[in-house]
Amino acid sequence: MNSLAPFIMILPLLGFVTVLVGGRRLGERGVGIVATGAVGLSFVAAVASFVVLLHDANREVTVTLFTWFTVDTLHVPAAVLVDPLSITMCLFVTGISTLIHLYSTAYMAGEKDYRKFFLYLNLFVFSMLTLVLANNLVLTFVGWEGVGVCSYWLVSFYFDRDAAASAGKKAFVYNRVGDIGLLIAMFLLFTHTHTLNYLGVFSATSMLSPTVATLVVLALLLAATGKSAQIPLFNWLPDAMEGPTPVSALIHAATMVTAGVYLLVRMSPVLALSSSGRLTIAIIGGLTAFVAATIATAQKDIKKVLAFSTVSQIGYMVLAVGVGAYGAAIFLMVSHAFFKALLFLGSGSVIHSLGGEQDMRRMGGLARWLPLTFPTFLIGWLTISGVPPFAGFWSKGDVLTNVFAHNKPLWVLGVVTAVLTAYYMSRLFILTFRGHERFREVTHHHDPHESPLVMTAPLVILAGLSVVGGLLDLPWAHGFSLTHFLSPTFGFVAPTAVQSTALQTGLAIVDIAAAAIGLFAAFTIWRSTVESATFEKAFFERVWRWDDAYDALLGRPLTRVAHVSSEVVEDRVIDAAVEGLGGSVRRSGEGIRKLQSGLVRQYALAMVLGVTVIVVYLVGRVR
Amino acid sequence: MTIPVSWYLVLAAVLFGIGAFGVLTRRSALIMFMCIELMLNAVNLTFVTFARTLSDIGGQTTVFFIMVVAAAEVTVGLGIVVAVFRRRASTSVDELSELQG
Amino acid sequence: MLAATYAIPDVLVFAGATLLILVGAVGVIALKNPVHSALSLIMCLLGVAVAFLSQYADFLAAVEVIVYAGAIVVLFLFVIMFLGVDKSKHPHVEPLVGQRWLAAAGVVVTTAGLITLMASSHWVGGVVAASTGGATLATGAGNVTQLGDSVFTTYLLAFEATAGLLIIAVVGAVVLARRERPVEDDTADDLETEEVDS
Numbered sequence: 001m002n003s004l005a006p007f008i009m010i011l012p013l014l015g016f017v018t019v020l021v022g023g024r025r026l027g028e029r030g031v032g033i034v035a036t037g038a039v040g041l042s043f044v045a046a047v048a049s050f051v052v053l054l055h056d057a058n059r060e061v062t063v064t065l066f067t068w069f070t071v072d073t074l075h076v077p078a079a080v081l082v083d084p085l086s087i088t089m090c091l092f093v094t095g096i097s098t099l100i101h102l103y104s105t106a107y108m109a110g111e112k113d114y115r116k117f118f119l120y121l122n123l124f125v126f127s128m129l130t131l132v133l134a135n136n137l138v139l140t141f142v143g144w145e146g147v148g149v150c151s152y153w154l155v156s157f158y159f160d161r162d163a164a165a166s167a168g169k170k171a172f173v174y175n176r177v178g179d180i181g182l183l184i185a186m187f188l189l190f191t192h193t194h195t196l197n198y199l200g201v202f203s204a205t206s207m208l209s210p211t212v213a214t215l216v217v218l219a220l221l222l223a224a225t226g227k228s229a230q231i232p233l234f235n236w237l238p239d240a241m242e243g244p245t246p247v248s249a250l251i252h253a254a255t256m257v258t259a260g261v262y263l264l265v266r267m268s269p270v271l272a273l274s275s276s277g278r279l280t281i282a283i284i285g286g287l288t289a290f291v292a293a294t295i296a297t298a299q300k301d302i303k304k305v306l307a308f309s310t311v312s313q314i315g316y317m318v319l320a321v322g323v324g325a326y327g328a329a330i331f332l333m334v335s336h337a338f339f340k341a342l343l344f345l346g347s348g349s350v351i352h353s354l355g356g357e358q359d360m361r362r363m364g365g366l367a368r369w370l371p372l373t374f375p376t377f378l379i380g381w382l383t384i385s386g387v388p389p390f391a392g393f394w395s396k397g398d399v400l401t402n403v404f405a406h407n408k409p410l411w412v413l414g415v416v417t418a419v420l421t422a423y424y425m426s427r428l429f430i431l432t433f434r435g436h437e438r439f440r441e442v443t444h445h446h447d448p449h450e451s452p453l454v455m456t457a458p459l460v461i462l463a464g465l466s467v468v469g470g471l472l473d474l475p476w477a478h479g480f481s482l483t484h485f486l487s488p489t490f491g492f493v494a495p496t497a498v499q500s501t502a503l504q505t506g507l508a509i510v511d512i513a514a515a516a517i518g519l520f521a522a523f524t525i526w527r528s529t530v531e532s533a534t535f536e537k538a539f540f541e542r543v544w545r546w547d548d549a550y551d552a553l554l555g556r557p558l559t560r561v562a563h564v565s566s567e568v569v570e571d572r573v574i575d576a577a578v579e580g581l582g583g584s585v586r587r588s589g590e591g592i593r594k595l596q597s598g599l600v601r602q603y604a605l606a607m608v609l610g611v612t613v614i615v616v617y618l619v620g621r622v623r
Numbered sequence: 624m625t626i627p628v629s630w631y632l633v634l635a636a637v638l639f640g641i642g643a644f645g646v647l648t649r650r651s652a653l654i655m656f657m658c659i660e661l662m663l664n665a666v667n668l669t670f671v672t673f674a675r676t677l678s679d680i681g682g683q684t685t686v687f688f689i690m691v692v693a694a695a696e697v698t699v700g701l702g703i704v705v706a707v708f709r710r711r712a713s714t715s716v717d718e719l720s721e722l723q724g
Numbered sequence: 725m726l727a728a729t730y731a732i733p734d735v736l737v738f739a740g741a742t743l744l745i746l747v748g749a750v751g752v753i754a755l756k757n758p759v760h761s762a763l764s765l766i767m768c769l770l771g772v773a774v775a776f777l778s779q780y781a782d783f784l785a786a787v788e789v790i791v792y793a794g795a796i797v798v799l800f801l802f803v804i805m806f807l808g809v810d811k812s813k814h815p816h817v818e819p820l821v822g823q824r825w826l827a828a829a830g831v832v833v834t835t836a837g838l839i840t841l842m843a844s845s846h847w848v849g850g851v852v853a854a855s856t857g858g859a860t861l862a863t864g865a866g867n868v869t870q871l872g873d874s875v876f877t878t879y880l881l882a883f884e885a886t887a888g889l890l891i892i893a894v895v896g897a898v899v900l901a902r903r904e905r906p907v908e909d910d911t912a913d914d915l916e917t918e919e920v921d922s
Contacts, residue, residue: 598723600716605647605823608830615837622844626738631775632842634742638749638768640835645753647827653804657752657765660796664772667784675779683781683867684874690784690791691886695893697796701803702900708807 005049005063005082008090009129011042016122023115032105035118039101039125043094050087059083060199062135073194081135081198084486088330089132089262092337096254097125099458103345104246106454107352117157121250124150128255132262137186137196140263144182144227147256148175154251155243167239174236178226182263185219188212189270202269216270217277220263221284228260229311230288230318235547237311241303245348248303253310253340258333261317265326272324282322282403286410286417289315291544293420297427298540301358302347305428309384310340312417316399319410325402327486332399335391335469339383342462346377349455350432353448354439360428365437369448372456374433376463381429383466385422386515388508391469397511404507415514422518430526631672639665652704652714656697663693737778744771758804762797769793782867 015038023031053059064079080086101121108117127146134140149172156168190196192212193204208216224230229237229252240252251257264271264281271278292312299305313336320329351358353370367374383392396418404411439448450456539545595606638661645658667686674682708714748768755761769792776785865873875883 596723598720600719601647601650601823605827605830608643608647608827608834612830612834612837615834615841619837619840622841626734626778629842630738631779633839634745634775636835636838636842638745639838640831641746641749641753643834644827644831645749647831648824649753651758651809653758653800653809654752654761657761657800660765660792661749661752661768664769664792667788668772668775671776671779671781671784674781680870680874681878683784683871684879686781686784687787687871687875688879688882688886690787692889694791694796695886695889697799698893699896699900701799702897705803705807706900708809714807714809 003063004045004052005061005080005133006065007045008042008049008094009080009126009133011038011045012122012126012129014038016119016126019115019119019122023119028109028114031115031118032101035122036098036101036105038122039094040098042125042129043091043098046087046090046094049082050091053082053084053087062199068139074190074196076136076138076196078139079135080133082133085262085266085330086133088334088486089258090129092334093125093128093132093255096337096341096462097121097250099461100246100250100254100341100345103249103348103455103458104244106452107246107348108244113157117154117244120150120153120157121246124154124251124256128259131259135198137182137189137198137201140266141179141182141186144179144223144259144263147251147259148172148179148227151175151240151251151256154247155240157243157247161242163239164242167236167242171236171240174233175226178223178233178260181219181222181224181226185216185223185267188216188219198266205269205273208270208273210274213270213273214277217267217274218280220267220270221277221281224260224264224318225284226260227263228257228314228318230260230284230315231291234288234292234311235543235550238304238307238543241301241307245303245344245351248307249341249344249348252307253344254337257310257314258317258337261314261321261329261333264318264321265329268321268326271321278322278324279407280322282319282407282410285315285318285320285322286403286413287315288312289319289417290413290420293417293424295540295543296424297420298538300360300541302350302360302363302428302432303344303358305360305424306340306343306347309343309421309425310336312421313340313384316396316414316417319403319414320399323403323406323410325399328395328398328402330486331472332395334472335383335395335466338462338465338469339380339390339392342376342380342459342466343384345455345459345462346373346380347432349373349451349459350377352451352455357439360431362439362441363432364435364439365433366439366448367433370433370450372450373459376456376459377433378429379463379466381425383469385425385519386418386511387519388512389467389470391466391472393511393515394470394472397508400511401504401507415510418511418514419518419521422515423522426519426522427526430522435527628672628676632669635665635668635672638662638668650715650717652707652716653701655716656700656704660693660697663689734778737774741771741774741778744768744774746771758809759801762800762804765800766793766797769797780867783871 015035018034018038019026019031026034053061061082062079063082064077066078068076068078070076101118104117104121108114111117124147127143127150129143131140131143131147134143152168152172152175155171156165158164159168186196189201189208192207192209193201195201195204205213222233226233237252237257241248243251271281289312292308292315296305296308296312299308313332317329317332317336320326320332349370350363350366350373353366353373354363357363379390383390386393386396388394400411400414400418403414542548642658642661642665645661646655649655649658667689670682670686670689672682674680674686704714707719711718745768748764748766748771751764752761752768755764769788773785773788773793776782776788
């Protein structure tokens with residue numbers, strides 16, 4: 001029995017509780033050690049669980065901690081499902097979290113909310129691991145909401161800044177809209193299969209009619225677009241860059257945004273039932289990848305470029321899920337975690353060295369000032385652009401190969417996006433590290449300083465992983481590859497198409513060509529200029545006016561509805577009804593009050609009239 | 624043949640009505656009291672009439688008691704009128720309208 | 725019709741009583757001067773006494789005259805003179821809107837209804853018609869004896885209660901009519917010489 005698995009989740013929770021209770025006494029150093037240590041030990045537990053799982057013949061192990069609740073036929077345990085997919089997720093989540101925790105101890109040093117930062121970070125890791133390790137949809141939902149809330153807290157960490165506060169709110173609201181999808185999917189699944197345990201659902205897929213399955217898939221897709229920032233719920237991610245850079249690296253590059261993809265991959269048996277659902281997923285993924293890449297070409301802020309790049313890369317993952325290449329999607333997820341975290345942390349290092357500058361127009365020429373950041377960032381740049389032999393080439397290539405086998409138009413879109421990816425990343429690289437030292441105009445006296453070891457060590461590690469990451473799933477190593485490891489999870493799903501080596505080589509050459517075109521274009525255009533109106537279209541910079549569209553379609557009408565509700569409905573209808581009721585009682589009371597004139601004769605008259613009525617009645621009865 | 628019962632009863636009814644009209648119409652407290660006496664007498668007449676027709680002395684006994692009570696009532700009532708008059712120098716009941724809503 | 729069926733003396737007595745009663749009553753409500761109203765009330769009460777007499781209520785007739793006309797109305801007159809309202813003016817206009825008309829309407833309808841009830845119901849036709857017409861009263865023991873028997877045996881409790889009632893009335897009248905005495909200032913005198921009362 002893999003009883004170590006629950007520890008993966010519990011250790012960050014313990015870290016959270018320790019920092020919560022004793023944070024003030026521990027001091028900055030202590031908090032950093034406790035938090036990083038908790039996640040580090042969690043990683044060790046994950047590795048141990050992985051080793052145990054490798055030697056276990058049964059590749060799906062459930063460890064039940066306790067029963068959370070049982071209502072009628074719904075039985076929800078707090079249980080952990082240890083299988084290749086969840087262990088893979090745990091490994092890279094805890095690994096990268098440890099590196100980022102380490103990085104943050106130096107990056108956030110001196111902040112007055114240092115302890116709070118690590119509190120949130122540990123809680124976030126706990127929620128993410130709950131999400132990934134849960135064996136039923138309800139517990140996953142708990143983790144899902146947990147990461148959403150921690151993301152909100154961390155994005156609006158500098159909450160006295162208006163931009164940060166509203167960015168956090170935006171992230172949370174978009175996430176919430178997506179959550180409706182997950183809830184609907186849970187309701188539909190429970191109605192038809194009467195269970196929410198993954199294994200139970202998967203064995204009961206025959207109870208789902210194609211229509212229901214499609215609805216479930218679309219609902220899950222909605223949830224995934226919310227959490228993983230795909231069309232139509234992606235605009236929160238760029239705004240979320242208001243949070244500190246380690247947050248962007250951890251949450252918005254490596255972990256939370258992959259939760260959506262994880263959910264879809266986990267529910268692959270249900271996806272298998274609906275081809276229209278899968279097609280929708282693929283289209284959404286492809287479109288998002290393309291749109292986000294175009295937007296990234298026109299951004300001026302270094303973190304915004306990386307944010308849209310994340311959206312674009314996740315688009316690739318979603319596209320892979322859509323065509324059924326689950327192994328490729330996970331492979332890209334893992335390698336993306338490496339190089340995107342590397343790029344974000346590297347940009348954090350750059351920003352840190354320039355004292356907080358994020359606009360690329362005021363950078364340049366940093367290569368000689370940042371001897372460790374520069375080479376690691378270079379490796380990250382080459383990886384994401386798809387240059388062999390780095391991990392990006394293999395993982396992106398894997399995705400595109402699978403897409404080619406199923407859907408040619410989307411493959412074309414994918415290749416175009418790859419060109420754009422190479423282009424905008426090269427633009428970023430050039431503007432930041434090469435060219436004139438434009439930052440001098442702002443920081444006259446200070447030279448940029450390299451970051452401390454605690455910050456550069458994770459960069460080096462991540463760079464190393466980006467270099468060798470491709471080994472995880474080489475196209476020709478069928479026995480020893482990630483896809484093979486993951487296959488029990490997708491065992492009852494149609495395996496990805498195996499293509500001829502020639503075709504694969506041909507597609508690889510196309511990928512290399514795409515990368516080359518992008519690099520070349522960027523170097524040509526951006527060698528001398530800093531701003532270019534033709535190549536930085538305002539339309540792209542304004543996120544295809546997506547935010548404006550939402551504002552016009554939803555924001556303003558809803559605000560008007562709110563105004564109407566508060567002024568018309570609230571004041572004139574509800575208040576009028578309530579006060580009208582009270583007022584009418586009061587008025588009738590005042591009217592009746594006039595009967596009490598205090599005049600005896602009137603009272604006597606009333607009595608006489610009353611007697612008259614009685615007498616008339618009696619006479620009537622007699623007659 | 625003695626006078627039929629109904630005649631006396633009609634007379635009593637008319638007397639009662641006149642008394643009631645007087646109570647409602649006159650403003651002076653003293654006159655109102657006198658009209659109340661009229662009404663009481665109408666009732667007395669009715670009781671005596673029925674005592675006669677039903678051969679029940681209880682009717683007359685009742686009249687006896689009514690007279691006692693009427694006397695007590697007048698005593699106290701006029702005492703009140705005197706006390707009120709001391710304050711206001713007027714016997715008009717319309718002025719005693721402070722208990723109003 | 726009247727003359728054919730009923731004895732003339734009875735009718736005359738009844739007519740006289742009726743006249744006295746009605747004229748007196750109208751006089752009470754219509755006359756402006758309270759003293760005139762009181763005198764008119766006496767006339768009415770005399771008429772009622774006559775009606776009592778003709779209905780074998782001798783004692784009551786006497787009491788009516790002595791107590792009602794003799795004591796109560798005299799009390800009324802006394803208060804009228806005491807307060808001096810015999811000379812005050814009353815405005816002719818009724819301040820309350822519609823009071824007179826509503827009062828008239830109510831009273832007329834009620835009276836008419838009562839008369840109808842009397843005429844049509846078994847008050848006249850049923851039990852009453854079958855009665856002996858007061859034969860017992862007329863021919864039995866004397867009216868005072870009968871009344872005394874009734875008061876002191878059947879209605880003894882009520883009799884005792886009225887005794888208490890009269891005392892209460894007397895006490896009430898004394899209290900109500902008493903003038904307020906000015907408060908005596910005796911605090912300074914008695915402080916030294918005050919004795920503890922047991």
